[in-house]
Amino acid sequence: MKVESWLALTLALSSVACLGAALAIRLSWRLLARFMEKLTPRRQSSAMLALLATPLLCALAMPLLAFFPSLLDLFGVLSDHCGHHVHHAFHLCFLHSAPPPLHWGVVVLAMAPVILIARGIFGEARMIMRTRALAADFHALSTASEDADVRLLSTEQPQAMVMGWPVGRIFVSRGMGALLDESSLVVVKEHERTHIAHRDVLRKSLARVLGSLMFPETRAQILDILDIARERICDERAAEIVGDRLLVAETLLRIERAHGTTVPCGALGVSAKGFEVRVRALLEDTPREQRAHTWAGWLAALLSIAAFTAAEHMHHGLETLVLSLIGG
Amino acid sequence: MDNPKLGDLELEVLEHVWEQGEVDIKSAHQVLGEPRGITHNTVQSAFKRLWEKKLLRRRKEGHAHLYSSKISRQELTERLVGELIEQVAGPSPSVALEAFVNLAARAGEDTLAELEELVARRRQDRGKK
Numbered sequence: 399m400k401v402e403s404w405l406a407l408t409l410a411l412s413s414v415a416c417l418g419a420a421l422a423i424r425l426s427w428r429l430l431a432r433f434m435e436k437l438t439p440r441r442q443s444s445a446m447l448a449l450l451a452t453p454l455l456c457a458l459a460m461p462l463l464a465f466f467p468s469l470l471d472l473f474g475v476l477s478d479h480c481g482h483h484v485h486h487a488f489h490l491c492f493l494h495s496a497p498p499p500l501h502w503g504v505v506v507l508a509m510a511p512v513i514l515i516a517r518g519i520f521g522e523a524r525m526i527m528r529t530r531a532l533a534a535d536f537h538a539l540s541t542a543s544e545d546a547d548v549r550l551l552s553t554e555q556p557q558a559m560v561m562g563w564p565v566g567r568i569f570v571s572r573g574m575g576a577l578l579d580e581s582s583l584v585v586v587k588e589h590e591r592t593h594i595a596h597r598d599v600l601r602k603s604l605a606r607v608l609g610s611l612m613f614p615e616t617r618a619q620i621l622d623i624l625d626i627a628r629e630r631i632c633d634e635r636a637a638e639i640v641g642d643r644l645l646v647a648e649t650l651l652r653i654e655r656a657h658g659t660t661v662p663c664g665a666l667g668v669s670a671k672g673f674e675v676r677v678r679a680l681l682e683d684t685p686r687e688q689r690a691h692t693w694a695g696w697l698a699a700l701l702s703i704a705a706f707t708a709a710e711h712m713h714h715g716l717e718t719l720v721l722s723l724i725g726g
Numbered sequence: 727m728d729n730p731k732l733g734d735l736e737l738e739v740l741e742h743v744w745e746q747g748e749v750d751i752k753s754a755h756q757v758l759g760e761p762r763g764i765t766h767n768t769v770q771s772a773f774k775r776l777w778e779k780k781l782l783r784r785r786k787e788g789h790a791h792l793y794s795s796k797i798s799r800q801e802l803t804e805r806l807v808g809e810l811i812e813q814v815a816g817p818s819p820s821v822a823l824e825a826f827v828n829l830a831a832r833a834g835e836d837t838l839a840e841l842e843e844l845v846a847r848r849r850q851d852r853g854k855k
Contacts, residue, residue, distance in 0.1 A: 532806070538737040539803045552800040553807050571807075644852070647845050654838060677841050681848060 403497030408461045409508030411716065415460035416511045416611055419453040424613045434623060438685040439630035446624040447601070448694075450608040450617075457511055457611075459705065464716050466709040468493050490717045498720065511611055518610025522603055526563045533562035536569050543570070547594075548587055550575075556656045558586045560593045564600045577656050581640065582649040588639045589646075592632040601628070626672030633676055634684065647680040735764070735772045740795065740802070743782065748794040750787075 423430070430449070434442055462469065468491045470476040489495035540549035548568045551557060556578075557571035568590040575583060593599070605624055609617040633650075637643040654673050679685070705712075732740070738758055743749055751770050759769045773793055776782040781802070784791045797805075 534734070535732060535737070535806055536803075538732075538734075538741070539799055539806065551803050551807070553804045555804070555807055557807060644845055644849055647841075648849075651838065651842055651845060674837055674841065677845070681844060 400497055403500045404492050406500055406504050406508045407497060407720070408464070409512065410504045411464050412457035412460045413507045413511050416453040416457035419456040420612050420616070423449060423452060424616045427616055427619065431619070431623075439627040439634065439679075442627040443601075443624055443631065444694075446620050446627065447605060447608075449620055450605050450612065450624075453511075453611040454515070454608060463705060463709050463712045464490050465492060466713050467491065490713055490720065514610050515607070518607045521610075522607050525606075526603065529561060530563050533567060536561060537567060540569060545587060547591065556653060558590060558653075560590050560599060562599070563603070565594055565597065566599045568594065573656075574653075578649065578652060581645060582652065585636045585640055585646050585649040586653075588636040589632040592635040593628070596628070596631065598628050598632075622671070626675055629671050630676055630679055633680060637680065637684075643680045643684070647677045650677050650680075733772070735768070736776055739769070739772045739776060740781065743793060743795045744799055748792050750790045750792050752790065 434445055437445060467476070471493055536551060537549060540551050543550040548570055551569050551571040553571045554573040554576070555571055556574040556576075557569065558574050559569050560566040561569055568587065570583075570586065570590075574586065578586065602621075602625070605621060609621055612620065633646050637646045640646070650673060735758070739754065742754055742758060746753075751766070751773055754773070755764075755766045755769045758764065759766065773782065773784075773791075777784055777793065781795070781797050782793045783796045784793045786792075
């Protein structure tokens with residue numbers, strides 16, 4: 399019973415940290431979104447993935463902070479200090495203390511993020527299976543094209559997509575070939591090739607699973623920004639290869655005129671997301687890469703130092719919180 | 727007609743029929759089944775399922791059935807692509823479907839016209855330089 403109680407309490411603390419992080423992102427979203435607008439697509443994409451991972455990282459960090467003294471003792475760095483304040487009714491110490499009685503509320507709280515992440519993984523697995531099945535059908539029905547990595551779909555509808563999992567294959571329809579001239583077709587193919595080179599299908603899967611710990615509205619907004627950022631990265635790469643940003647913008651416009659492409663969530667289509675933002679971005683100069691992760695590195699280092707310094711206060715604060723909750 | 731869900735063998739059978747035009751099960755088994763150790767009955771079942779799904783037609787010649795395609799590769803592809811569009815544009819997509827489908831927000835006519843003009847003007851400016 400001792401192990402189960404500690405486990406439930408640990409999971410409950412993780413749950414609180416996870417909820418706290420998700421709530422903090424939800425409340426500061428407007429500010430964050432305004433800041434994100436100023437970033438290049440590449441930075442935006444990394445920042446969105448980092449935001450999506452934040453609740454999970456907080457959930458993982460919380461037990462480390464809560465049981466900081468016990469962990470130091472366990473690894474022989476410093477001996478635990480339970481003995482110094484024996485007057486406490488309860489210690490967050492799995493070495494020297496008995497766990498608090500297991501309350502059903504703690505169990506429910508402990509299970510919440512586990513259920514959410516399991517639901518996210520299950521949903522994603524279902525989507526992967528459906529996408530893979532569709533990709534297999536498309537592959538079987540498609541024919542080889544002059545490009546070894548591009549399969550030709552015999553449909554008059556203009557379609558171009560990367561479909562499959564974890565990498566995906568490029569499918570372009572005859573309709574797309576009829577709609578676009580040779581140079582625009584190169585744009586489309588290079589755009590899709592960049593999705594494959596960057597493992598975007600896998601990246602999106604990871605983002606969706608991580609997002610299952612966020613509030614639904616924030617999750618949708620973050621995934622949207624991430625999608626558009628990935629599309630913009632592919633647009634930029636295609637523009638770099640053909641050496642003409644306007645040609646990429648013209649290609650997007652022509653596809654949109656023909657009602658765009660329609661793709662399932664597991665697939666990535668050339669005109670699937672953020673059409674207007676992408677065309678306007680292509681009319682501007684190539685985004686200048688911000689100085690790589692300097693600020694992000696400093697921020698991470700500062701946060702780690704702050705967490706390390708505050709670990710003991712956090713430990714005592716959590717003890718007081720748990721004590722007041724269980725009424726000891 | 728419902729969109730057919732096809733297995734690997736069924737797709738291979740269809741491919742074989744598209745290539746050959748009209749085939750009997752015995753010859754199809756020699757090409758598709760024997761190299762992979764698939765029994766005659768399994769190949770026969772695949773043909774029967776495709777016939778039941780109305781993707782093949784058949785006529786009897788002697789004791790054997792001769793199968794030919796009722797649908798072209800293009801028609802089947804369009805049906806599958808149509809399935810995607812139906813999922814997106816369906817009147818009340820289920821929650822699961824909403825998660826599966828990535829509905830692209832379509833630009834309005836005004837936006838399209840404005841962007842086209844902007845791009846054309848930029849192209850013109852570049853030409854002058």
